Amino acid sequence: MTVAHTNTETISTRASRGGSQKRKNLSVLGLVAPGVIGLFVSFLLPLAVMIRMSLNTNGEGGRLIQTLSAGAYADALADPFYWKVIGNTLLLGLVCGVAAVALSYPIALFLTRTTSRWKGVLMALAIAPLLTSAVARTFGWMSLLGDQGVVNAALMNSGLISAPLRLSNNMLGVAIALVEILMPYAILAMISGFGRISISLEEAAGSLGASKLQVFARVTLPLSLPGVFTGFxxxxxxxxxxxxxxxxxxxxxxxxxxTEVYNEATQTLNWPLASALSVILLVVFGALVAVYQRLIKRFEE
Known part of the structure; x- marks a missing residue:
């Protein structure tokens, strides 16, 4: 009688736990479902449409031919111009990433370490450029870097140069503007990653006779590298x-x-090629993220 009663209680307890776990799973599913649906509608579905578009071919007068062909990818990868475009894209990203991180690192480290009562104000000033449209800031850089712009006018008036420097309508001007435009993102990313830096470790290294430069090179910099990689x-x-x-x-x-995706889609009306270039750009993103993940795992070991 006692054994049967005990078995009944055990079964009842297990059923109660199972019901509770089921309700918990349903609650989690209810919380996750809106995000999954939003991700599907805003990213996965357009991505699938873009990939499908890249497998079509382009007929005369921009006429779209529904088919399954890798011709757009072959056209993109067989043309030396697009290899140059890919190289320019990677070079621009590399230059901007390195320059923005190098210029933002001292600012982010200072904002992380400072105990000033003005820390909030300084943080707001660091990210304040994000409140201005990138279009407006680009026009500002056009007026600064143009042949008759502020920079060239100041250099010529001071006698340092006799002819205007080519600071616009080239990769140099684009890189300069993008570094300034993207620095707030690098600052925010590095501030979030600098939480691993332990002041006690730096103090311990200093007490063992390490100079400030040695403490920075052997303690601060290695601990801050995950944040640096994230910013980059x-x-x-x-x-x-x-x-x-x-x-x-x-x-x-x-x-x-x-820019080439835009040109192919709006000027030559070659949507398959524009989609193929978009997929190639996405592959570049994926490759970089994979390298980033390997680097993060290596430094966390």
Whole structure:
């Protein structure tokens, strides 16, 4: 009688736990479902449509021919011009990533360490440029870097140069503008990653006789590298996918994947090739993210 009663209680307890777990799973599913649906509608579905479009072919007069062909990819990868475009895109992302991280690192480290009562104000000032449209900031850089712009006028008036420097309508001007535009993103990314830096470790290294330079090189910098990699990744991705700044400040002379996708889609009406270039750009993103993940795992071991 006692054994039967005990078995009944055990079964009842298990059923109660099973019901509770089922309700918990349903609650989690209810919380996750809106995000999954939003991700599907806003990203996965357009991505699938883009990939399908890249497998079509382009007929006369921009007529779209529904088929399954890798011709657009073959055209893109067989043309030396598009290899140059891919190279320009990677170079722009690399230069902007390195420059933005190098310039933002001291600012991010200072904002992380400071105990000033003005820390909140300084943080707001660091990210304040994000409140201004990238279009407006690009036009500002056009007026600064143009042949008759502020920079060239100041250099010529001071006698340092006799002819205007070419600071616009080329890759140099685009890189300068993008570095300034993307620095706030690098600062935010590195501040979030600098939480691993332990002041006690730095103090311990200093008490053992290490100089400030040695403490920075052997303690601070290695511990801050995950944040640095995150900042670089974010700037790189935003730089290689940028369109407004290369289009306006490049003056039609800077060719990267984003501008070529726009040209193929709106001017030549070659949607399959534009989609193929978009997929190639996405592959570049994926390769960089994979490298980033390996680096993060290596430094976390």
């Amino acid at each position: 990744l974010l700037v790189f991705v935003l730089a290689v996918s940028s369109f407004v700044t290369p289009k306006l400040l490049g003056g039609g002379r800077v060719f990267i994947l984003a």
